[in-house]
Amino acid sequence: MNTLTPALYCRIIEMLSLATLIWTFVPLCFYGELAGVEIPVHYNVNGKIDKWGSRDYLWILSLIAAAFYVVLSVIQKYPQLINRHVKIKIRNAGILSKRDIQMMRIVKFFLIAFIAYFSNSSYVIAVGGKTSCAYIMALTAGVLISVLVFFIMEMVRLKKQIRI
Numbered sequence: 625m626n627t628l629t630p631a632l633y634c635r636i637i638e639m640l641s642l643a644t645l646i647w648t649f650v651p652l653c654f655y656g657e658l659a660g661v662e663i664p665v666h667y668n669v670n671g672k673i674d675k676w677g678s679r680d681y682l683w684i685l686s687l688i689a690a691a692f693y694v695v696l697s698v699i700q701k702y703p704q705l706i707n708r709h710v711k712i713k714i715r716n717a718g719i720l721s722k723r724d725i726q727m728m729r730i731v732k733f734f735l736i737a738f739i740a741y742f743s744n745s746s747y748v749i750a751v752g753g754k755t756s757c758a759y760i761m762a763l764t765a766g767v768l769i770s771v772l773v774f775f776i777m778e779m780v781r782l783k784k785q786i787r788i
Contacts, residue, residue: 634729641733648689648740651682651747663750685743689736696732700725719782727775734771738764
């Protein structure tokens with residue numbers, strides 16, 4: 625039976641994160657046709673546009689996504705940089721590092737996906753299309769918060785299990 629191994633799972637998440645980062649830069653391919661066009665730069669709680677700006681905002685979003693990708697990738701490679709709420713000992717270092725790396729991978733993916741969706745939907749709206757930003761943004765933010773809560777609960781469980 626073919627199962628998803630941890631190494632394959634990690635590679636899939638990394639490839640999805642990279643693909644999502646590239647997706648963030650796609651609207652920049654059409655940067656020239658946005659000359660003089662205002663794009664949405666902020667949405668209120670209901671998903672309605674409440675601020676418009678220049679096309680340069682697409683660069684800002686893409687660069688923010690790239691910065692998050694780089695920073696989270698570095699933290700993922702050097703998990704000792706993470707400030708943990710538990711004391712690291714020989715018996716718990718391995719499992720805590722694995723969990724931290726998993727959390728960084730998943731958070732990186734959803735955070736960049738959130739920015740990529742926002743960037744692409746801003747472009748679509750600027751050229752006259754429609755998107756349902758409120759639902760997708762709320763869903764992505766909810767998933768991101770859920771992932772963080774899950775990993776915090778996992779750390780608490782591991783703390784009790786390992787008796788840190």
